[in-house]
Amino acid sequence: LHGGAFAPYRQSERKEIYRKYANKLVEEGHAYYAFDTPEELEAMREKLKATGSNSLQYDYGVRMEMNNSLRLLPAETQALIDNGTPYVIRIKINPNEFVNFTDMIRGDIEIDTNNVDDKVLLKADGMPTYHLAVVVDDYLMQISHAFRGEEWMPSAAVHILLWKYLFGLDAMPQWAHLPLILKPDGNGKLSKRDGDRLGFPVYAMDWQDPISKEITKGFKELGFLPEAFINLLAVLGWNDGTEQELFSLEELIEKFSMERVHKGGAKFDFEKAKWFNHEWIKKLPAASLRLNVKQQLEAAAFEITDTILLDKVIELVKERCTLLTDFVQQAGFFFKDPASIDIAAIKPKWDDKKQLFFIELLKACQINSNWDMVDLENGFKEIAAANQLKPGELMLPFRIMLVGGKFGPGVFDIAAAIGKEATLNRIEHTLSLLQ
RNA sequence: GCCGCGUUGGUCAAGGGGUUAAGACGCCUCCCUUUCACGGAGGAGUCACGGGUUCGAAUCCCGUACGUGGUACCA
Numbered sequence A: 001l002h003g004g005a006f007a008p009y010r011q012s013e014r015k016e017i018y019r020k021y022a023n024k025l026v027e028e029g030h031a032y033y034a035f036d037t038p039e040e041l042e043a044m045r046e047k048l049k050a051t052g053s054n055s056l057q058y059d060y061g062v063r064m065e066m067n068n069s070l071r072l073l074p075a076e077t078q079a080l081i082d083n084g085t086p087y088v089i090r091i092k093i094n095p096n097e098f099v100n101f102t103d104m105i106r107g108d109i110e111i112d113t114n115n116v117d118d119k120v121l122l123k124a125d126g127m128p129t130y131h132l133a134v135v136v137d138d139y140l141m142q143i144s145h146a147f148r149g150e151e152w153m154p155s156a157a158v159h160i161l162l163w164k165y166l167f168g169l170d171a172m173p174q175w176a177h178l179p180l181i182l183k184p185d186g187n188g189k190l191s192k193r194d195g196d197r198l199g200f201p202v203y204a205m206d207w208q209d210p211i212s213k214e215i216t217k218g219f220k221e222l223g224f225l226p227e228a229f230i231n232l233l234a235v236l237g238w239n240d241g242t243e244q245e246l247f248s249l250e251e252l253i254e255k256f257s258m259e260r261v262h263k264g265g266a267k268f269d270f271e272k273a274k275w276f277n278h279e280w281i282k283k284l285p286a287a288s289l290r291l292n293v294k295q296q297l298e299a300a301a302f303e304i305t306d307t308i309l310l311d312k313v314i315e316l317v318k319e320r321c322t323l324l325t326d327f328v329q330q331a332g333f334f335f336k337d338p339a340s341i342d343i344a345a346i347k348p349k350w351d352d353k354k355q356l357f358f359i360e361l362l363k364a365c366q367i368n369s370n371w372d373m374v375d376l377e378n379g380f381k382e383i384a385a386a387n388q389l390k391p392g393e394l395m396l397p398f399r400i401m402l403v404g405g406k407f408g409p410g411v412f413d414i415a416a417a418i419g420k421e422a423t424l425n426r427i428e429h430t431l432s433l434l435q
Numbered sequence B: 001g002c003c004g005c006g007u008u009g010g011u012c013a014a015g016g017g018g019u020u021a022a023g024a025c026g027c028c029u030c031c032c033u034u035u036c037a038c039g040g041a042g043g044a045g046u047c048a049c050g051g052g053u054u055c056g057a058a059u060c061c062c063g064u065a066c067g068u069g070g071u072a073c074c075a
Helices: A009-028 A037-050 A074-082 A129-140 A152-165 A194-198 A225-234 A249-255 A270-283 A286-299 A306-318 A326-334 A352-367 A373-386 A390-404 A411-418 A421-435
Strands: A031-034 A088-090 A098-103 A107-112 A120-122 A147-149 A174-178
Touching: A009 A031, A009 A088, A009 A120, A009 A129, A009 A152, A031 A074, A037 A174, A074 A147, A074 A373, A088 A152, A098 A152, A098 A174, A107 A152, A120 A129, A147 A152, A152 A174, A225 A249, A225 A270, A270 A306, A286 A306, A286 A326, A306 A326, A326 A411, A352 A373, A352 A390, A373 A390, A373 A411, A390 A411, A390 A421, A411 A421
Parallel strands: A147 A174
Antiparallel strands: A031 A088, A088 A120, A098 A107
């Protein structure tokens, strides 16, 4: 919010700029002062409704009956201003005209000014409405392309007229009215409330309500990668015409084209959003994931000092992580003994033979100074055979001893990664729990 | 109500006069794997409706329905 070529950026710090342009419009007859109270506006709408009018707008049809500088004598207007009567500045829309412009997505658009009302440009508190602010800011900040949601189309006529009156149509940016992102369950554009209600994020990052202090989780904090977030947003309402769905930012810069943007809104699908993240986690090398994963693990109180091990672990488990937060469960046990062991999953099929097997396995490991995956797996199978046990029925108990539950990559991979000492300790620990 | 914009499976979508109407997510079955995934092979499911135009319409035209946005001193 500081510096840059076009500061200040806060609307409140630009009040005088907007006022200057609003005044200019009044002077040139394109806008006027209006002193109507909320009650008077309400009364006007009631009256219009009573006459069966289709339009409840403050426009050419009613403005000469209202309390504004168009109807009042100049002296009366001045008197009201001088005695501090609150007023707004409204644009004066001429009836029976057509405003034309070209939209990059929708082509040539024509708006009948009879359907446009005399929008407020400057509010009674001196702040601009969006209509004035967007035009003034876009001009002053030299905006070349204005991309916005399609909910702005009906008021585009106001903005174009403002450009015409204030800066000339030649300086106007190119317009693109993008399709809306809709609620997954129908009825309306996506809002923060839908995320809360349906259990998914709507904002990119955590957002705290300034009044209630309530925090709404963002995509980032939920464990989404920036790459995935950009990707899923880009293909919601656009595709490149091929079967490609995964695009990096660089590819999007190269391939994105306005012509292929849809006109209709798209419903947001959180399942697909998660799929994008999963794909990106699988796609990125450990080095790119390292920082994010480290943060996740450290936030969960795991101590990460060995980057080589971390990278190895990431490669080992990333395909089973949909969100970055999944790394805590999938990778945590590589760095610390499991906090709890799912004994209930072992017990039902546990017997003395298996107990014996693991005791023998421990002994064999202690004798053998080697510790690599292939030897371990072979040794495991030999001892199993010697005890007339199928390796298969020993794998699950072994897994649970090492990771605490029924998850994680191949058990021998895990044993190799955590090392001999941790492996033996975890076996002994679980064996003691099974007594 | 009025004024816009839109409409291809549950969702995202390709296709813009002749296609067996792609593909992806999700769902189901099987294979792989004695965990969970990944991967692989299959499956169910679609052109909103009604009229035209045309030899032929998902595709062009009109109407209807539905959805969606706007109709604020909100953005």
